[in-house]
Amino acid sequence: xxxxxxxxxPVTLSEEAFLTINCTYTATGYPSxxxxxxxxxxxxxxxxxxxxxxxxxxxxxxxxxxxxxxxSFHLEKGSVQVSDSAVYFCALSVPxxxxxxxxxxxxxxxxxxx
Amino acid sequence: xxxxxxxxxxxxxxxxxNVTFRCDPISExxxxxxxxxxxxxxxxxxxxxxxxxxxEKSRLLSDRFSAERPKGSFxxxxxxxxxxxxxxxxxxxxxxxxxxxKLFFGSGTQLSVL
Numbered sequence: 001x002x003x004x005x006x007x008x009x010p011v012t013l014s015e016e017a018f019l020t021i022n023c024t025y026t027a028t029g030y031p032s033x034x035x036x037x038x039x040x041x042x043x044x045x046x047x048x049x050x051x052x053x054x055x056x057x058x059x060x061x062x063x064x065x066x067x068x069x070x071x072s073f074h075l076e077k078g079s080v081q082v083s084d085s086a087v088y089f090c091a092l093s094v095p096x097x098x099x100x101x102x103x104x105x106x107x108x109x110x111x112x113x114x
Numbered sequence: 115x116x117x118x119x120x121x122x123x124x125x126x127x128x129x130x131x132n133v134t135f136r137c138d139p140i141s142e143x144x145x146x147x148x149x150x151x152x153x154x155x156x157x158x159x160x161x162x163x164x165x166x167x168x169x170e171k172s173r174l175l176s177d178r179f180s181a182e183r184p185k186g187s188f189x190x191x192x193x194x195x196x197x198x199x200x201x202x203x204x205x206x207x208x209x210x211x212x213x214x215x216k217l218f219f220g221s222g223t224q225l226s227v228l
Contacts, residue, residue: 004156034216043118044157044205044219089156100215101147101170104156 002027002103004090009108014082021075022041023090031065031092033057033073034102047075047088050112066078082112116140118220120206126226127196134192135223139208146189147217148181149205150174157205164211184207196227 009024025031032068035047035057050059053068062077073090127133139146144165149157160179162170165186173180178196183189192201193202203224207217 004152036219041221043221044207044217046216049216084143087203091156100209101162102161102218103159106154106156 002031002092002094004092004103004105006090006105006108010111011108012111012113013060014113015082016079017112019075019077019080019084019110020108021088021090023073023075023105025071025092027071027092027094027103029094030068031094032100034091034093035062035064035073035075036089036091036102038107040086043088044089066109068090075077081110082114085110085112090095115170118205118206118218119209120220120223122223123221124224126228127214129198130195131228132192132194133225134190135198135204135206135225136144137189137191137208138187139189140184140218142210143218144186145209146183147192148189149207149208151203151205151222152201160204164216172177172212193225194212196225198227201225201227 003037005024005027032051034049035042037047044102048059050057050066057064064075089107091102093100121136146163148160153158162184178194181191181228204219205222207219
């Protein structure tokens with residue numbers, strides 16, 4: 001079946017530090033890959049996505065590259081801000097099926113200190 | 115675009131009682147999803163509607179759970195004879211109906227079963 005594995009958290013960084021959050025996946029077919037973010041008190045929202053191998057998704061200074069050979073989609077940001085404090089979820093969907101349901105990882109909490 | 119809205123935001127109930135949650139998707143979205151999220155876990159897929167048709171149900175959805183989407187607009191999720199294990203955040207999401215697309219999530223209904 002389909003699954004997503006995220007690195008264990010939580011992660012605490014100082015402002016302007018470099019961020020990497022690891023994500024690997026197992027899927028049948030060729031999934032689309034996503035990073036969703038949940039800010040305190042808010043609903044999940046899409047951060048970025050990539051739909052095929054070697055695609056790079058980017059948004060708000062965050063980037064992730066779809067690596068088919070390592071089945072990974074690691075999230076990176078060169079300089080985090082306090083406002084990036086949130087819970088980050090890696091997810092996949094398998095296109096060509098009846099719907100676009102997402103399979104999520106467990107999520108990781110990021111706290112950024114001033 | 116007013117986003118996906120869910121009601122109520124919080125629900126506290128006693129074990130054995132029935133509860134019903136409502137989701138209003140973005141108006142032009144024909145796909146609607148329900149997810150459940152417990153503490154420290156990512157959201158887990160429960161069920162999916164294409165317009166008014168319920169096309170997929172997870173094994174997580176026991177026979178105490180029922181979902182409807184009359185007329186393909188809002189949706190309700192009912193839990194009968196609630197158990198303490200039903201305590202979770204119930205999330206609703208909608209999408210316009212394309213593969214590999216992003217889902218728009220509501221803020222969720224937090225259920226506590228005492």
